[in-house]
Amino acid sequence: MTSLPPSDYLIDRRRLRRKLSFWRVAAILCLLIAAAVAGTRLFGSGTAGRFTPQIARLSINGLITGDVKTLKLIHDIGEAKNVSAVLVSIESPGGTTTGAERLYDALRKLSAQKPVVAVVGTMAASGGYIAALGTDEIVSRGNSIVGSIGVLVQYPNVAKLLDHIGVQVEEIKSSPLKAAPNGYTETSPAARAALASLVDDSFEWFKALVKERRHLSDQELAAVDDGRIFTGRQGIGLKLVDRIGGEEEAIAWLEQEHGLSKGLPVRDWTEQKSFGSLGILGLSARVAGMMGFPELSRTLDYGQTISETRLLDGLVSVWQFDTTQGN
Numbered sequence: 001m002t003s004l005p006p007s008d009y010l011i012d013r014r015r016l017r018r019k020l021s022f023w024r025v026a027a028i029l030c031l032l033i034a035a036a037v038a039g040t041r042l043f044g045s046g047t048a049g050r051f052t053p054q055i056a057r058l059s060i061n062g063l064i065t066g067d068v069k070t071l072k073l074i075h076d077i078g079e080a081k082n083v084s085a086v087l088v089s090i091e092s093p094g095g096t097t098t099g100a101e102r103l104y105d106a107l108r109k110l111s112a113q114k115p116v117v118a119v120v121g122t123m124a125a126s127g128g129y130i131a132a133l134g135t136d137e138i139v140s141r142g143n144s145i146v147g148s149i150g151v152l153v154q155y156p157n158v159a160k161l162l163d164h165i166g167v168q169v170e171e172i173k174s175s176p177l178k179a180a181p182n183g184y185t186e187t188s189p190a191a192r193a194a195l196a197s198l199v200d201d202s203f204e205w206f207k208a209l210v211k212e213r214r215h216l217s218d219q220e221l222a223a224v225d226d227g228r229i230f231t232g233r234q235g236i237g238l239k240l241v242d243r244i245g246g247e248e249e250a251i252a253w254l255e256q257e258h259g260l261s262k263g264l265p266v267r268d269w270t271e272q273k274s275f276g277s278l279g280i281l282g283l284s285a286r287v288a289g290m291m292g293f294p295e296l297s298r299t300l301d302y303g304q305t306i307s308e309t310r311l312l313d314g315l316v317s318v319w320q321f322d323t324t325q326g327n
Contacts, residue, residue, distance in 0.1 A: 054267045055251065055260075056083045063318070064095030064127045066102030069271045074106040077269055078113040084264060085254045086116045087247060088135050094126030094318035097151055097202050103127075104209070107134030115258045117250045120144045120241075125229055125319035129240075130206070133213040137257075139250045140232035140241045147240060148319035149210055150227035151202040153195060157183050202315050214239050229319060 056077045060070075077083055088107065094100065110116055111134065118124065118132040120140035125148035132138045132146070140146055162169065162184065169184040180191035211221045216239060224230070224238050235241035243249055247266065254260040 052265065052267070053082050053084060053261075054265050055085050055087060055254070056080070056269045057087045057089055057247075057266050058269055059089045059091070060103070060128070060131050061091045064092055064099045064103055064131065066096070066099030071102060071106050073269060073271055074103075074110050078110045083114060085114055085258065085260055086110060087250055087266065088116060088118045088131065089121060089247075090118055090124040090128050090131055091121040092125070092128030092131065093123055094128050094130075094148065095316065097127065097206075097315040097317045100127030100130040100317050101205075103131050104134040107131065110134075111136055115254055115260070117253060119247050119250050120146060120232065123319070126150065127317035128319075130209065130317060133209055137250070137253055138240070138242050139245050139253070140235060140243075141246060142231065142233045142244050144232040145229050145319070146232060146235045147224060147230040148227060148317075149206060149225045150317070151199050151206060152316050152318065153199055154316075155181055155183050157181070157187065159184060159186050198315060202317075206317065210240075 058074065058077060077086055107116060116135040117137040117139060118135040120132060120138065121144065123145040124132045124138075124140070125145050129146055129148065138146075169182075171179075171182075171184075173179060176188070177191055177194055181187040181195065207221060207225050210216065210225070211218075216224075220239060224240060230238060230240060232241050232244055236244065243253070251260070251266075255262055
């Protein structure tokens with residue numbers, strides 16, 4: 001058995017010590033980074049600083065579908081012992097009527113646990129206004145859009161186009177109203193009446209909600225239930241909005257009416273997204289933004305919004321421009 005010369009042995013030992021020192025330092029750095037991330041999540045000012053006494057900010061943006069993630073987030077806010085009150089920031093033209101109903105019910109349950117105030121940004125229309133009704137107080141900017149109280153169902157009818165190109169859709173069904181209307185044939189009066197009854201039923205529910213939550217008389221309700229939109233200033237006189245302002249005014253109301261401690265930080269509560277949950281368009285938009293291509297990022301985000309819009313089905317409570325009436 002051969003042994004290393006003393007000089008080679010010492011060199012080998014130094015190399016081994018350097019390797020061990022490197023991995024020790026790397027392990028310590030990893031632990032420090034993990035501790036910093038954990039500290040930020042638990043006590044920091046970011047999304048998940050959820051052990052610090054605070055006012056939670058819940059953002060309702062875009063089309064409302066009553067998705068499970070948003071409902072779970074509302075439930076988690078209600079269960080959080082350190083959340084003293086909730087600001088519901090709304091930037092939405094509405095969405096599906098059923099989705100708005102789910103969101104409303106969840107906000108009413110949250111309101112039973114702690115004070116909740118809606119802060120309207122650019123718009124809380126139709127289903128977005130249903131969400132605002134689920135809170136205890138509605139604060140809106142003077143030029144915000146509110147209202148659009150109504151229910152809508154839309155479907156394309158290509159019957160004349162199919163006749164023009166010589167295509168006929170054959171069907172065998174159990175009764176005349178099965179799968180009617182389908183867009184391939186002219187809508188029959190019976191099918192139109194059946195669909196109208198669904199819209200009327202949901203509309204009555206919407207109106208009853210507005211009347212109850214905003215304490216309106218029949219005459220006051222009739223002044224706002226024709227589907228129109230209103231500014232926040234108009235909404236004050238029509239009793240659709242409680243006060244003009246933003247988060248500062250909303251917090252002042254919480255301090256005055258609910259004895260909230262002054263100076264509580266406002267924390268954003270959002271779902272924790274992984275790259276896998278973003279989808280191809282969402283992930284591509286974020287990568288394009290990080291690489292310095294803002295136009296491409298906005299285009300991809302728009303494409304993602306359009307793809308989400310196409311998922312809307314059934315009765316909807318959503319405000320939109322009528323693009324068919326252009327100049």
